[in-house]
Every structure is written in structure tokens, then in C-alpha cells.
Amino acid sequence: MSGDFTLSATSRAGSGKGASRRLRRLESKVPAIVYGADQPAQPIAIEFKELVKALESEAFYSHVLSLTVDGTAQQVVLKDLQRHPAKGFPMHADFLRVDTTHTINMQVPLHFINEDKCVGVKQHGGLINHQMTEVEVVCLAKDLPEYLEVDLADADIGTIIHLSEIKLPAGVELKELQLGEDHDQPVVSVNAPKGSSADDEDEAEGAGDDTE
Numbered sequence: 001m002s003g004d005f006t007l008s009a010t011s012r013a014g015s016g017k018g019a020s021r022r023l024r025r026l027e028s029k030v031p032a033i034v035y036g037a038d039q040p041a042q043p044i045a046i047e048f049k050e051l052v053k054a055l056e057s058e059a060f061y062s063h064v065l066s067l068t069v070d071g072t073a074q075q076v077v078l079k080d081l082q083r084h085p086a087k088g089f090p091m092h093a094d095f096l097r098v099d100t101t102h103t104i105n106m107q108v109p110l111h112f113i114n115e116d117k118c119v120g121v122k123q124h125g126g127l128i129n130h131q132m133t134e135v136e137v138v139c140l141a142k143d144l145p146e147y148l149e150v151d152l153a154d155a156d157i158g159t160i161i162h163l164s165e166i167k168l169p170a171g172v173e174l175k176e177l178q179l180g181e182d183h184d185q186p187v188v189s190v191n192a193p194k195g196s197s198a199d200d201e202d203e204a205e206g207a208g209d210d211t212e
Contacts, residue, residue: 005054006066009034009044020092024048030090034067034076037097044069051090055081059146062108064098074098075141077106098141105175108145109134110166112188114153120190126157132187135163136175143171150188160189 012023012031020031028048035041054060060078067076080094098104110133120126135148148166155161163174164184176183 005057005060005063006068007046007050007054009046009067009069011070012043012045024091030093032093032095034069034074034095034097037099039097042069046093048090051093055090058109062106062144062146064141064144065095067095077104077141077144100141103138103140104144105136105138106144107134108137109147110150110187111147112150112152114151118152118155118190120156120159124157125193126190127193128152129189129191130187131185131189135166135187137168137172138175138178139172143169145169145172152188152190155188155190157190157192160186162186 009032012019023029023031023045027045029045030048030051032044032046033041034044063077065076065078067074075098076095077098078093079096081090082092083089084091096104112128112130115121115128118126118128121128137145137148139145148168150161150166152161162184163176166174166187168174176185
């Protein structure tokens, strides 16, 4: 997956909030840092427009990137991004160098497919409820998926899809499932519409539980 995105950066000497503000305002650059792979952390600066354009693609957040710093290219992934709380533009970025021999932990988006064909929705008027929009995967950089798909075509009313039911590419594991079966959390469900008979039965059962 490397090579799909490239960024150019320059090393920077200044540190602290004052230096970062000057970098953003006077040079139209975003302060960042690249670290990992048993090398010293290196403060860098990236052209504001270049980073903003790259961030427009969802794939940028879960790809191995080619980052060139002062003419030297290295493979990295985006580990953290700080945005302005009101305006949303990038204020600082953290990049992790990729070590091809060690696994990395990355957040990967979920793509819910066939929602328009979902049995519970089309035939019974159900409502799709997303509990998650991304998951943390553990894998080698070469196996890092751009996204994971969750197929809802056959999901009927009452269906709950859990983490363990997500189809994973070879070499990819989910961080939560490594922690044990009790971490097999729900990802998405198809619920009965409000006011349906199933909904009324649930409320009646709930009311009956309160009686003595």
C-alpha cells in the first residue's frame, strides 16, 4: 500500500507553541514530528496546502505513506492529527516510521455495504444502528488494509454483527479480540422501527418486569 501518498517536509529547529504559531502564520506550514524505528524523533514542517489536500482522502489515514524529509524518503503512517477546535484545519501531525519486521496498531475505517439491500430495512422497515465506524487493527505495514467491509445485505430485524464477524485480510487481527472473547463488541445492528409490534412486545416485557 506504500507509494499511494507522498509528502515532502523539511526539518525544523524551533519548538514550543510560539515557534509552531510562527511556522503556521508566517510560512504557511504545519509543524509535525516523525518518530519510531529506533531512531531519534525529528521535528519537521509540511506545506499547509499539501497536507490539507492529502487529508481530504479517507485512505490517507490508513495508508503507508512516503515522507521525504530534506530529500530523504522514508515510509511512515499517520498516528495522530491535531486540528483547530473551531475551524478544523490541521495544527500538528505525528508520523510513525514503519519497521517492516514489526506489527503496527492502526485505526481503520469500516465500510458498511449493501445497506440499501438490507433485508431488515427493505422488507420490514428496520433501522440500521452503527455502534462503530472504525476499528483498531494489528498487522505488518505491508498488510495494512485501507478499510474493512461489513456486509448488511442479509441482516434482518434483530441482527447484531460483532467484531468477530468482520472478514479480515490475511495477516490482520483486531486489537480488541486479542484481549479476549469478552471484548467481542457489537459493530452494527438492525433494529425494529419504533411503534412496531416487536417494539411494543419489548416494552410490555419491560413493564412486566417491574410488577410484583
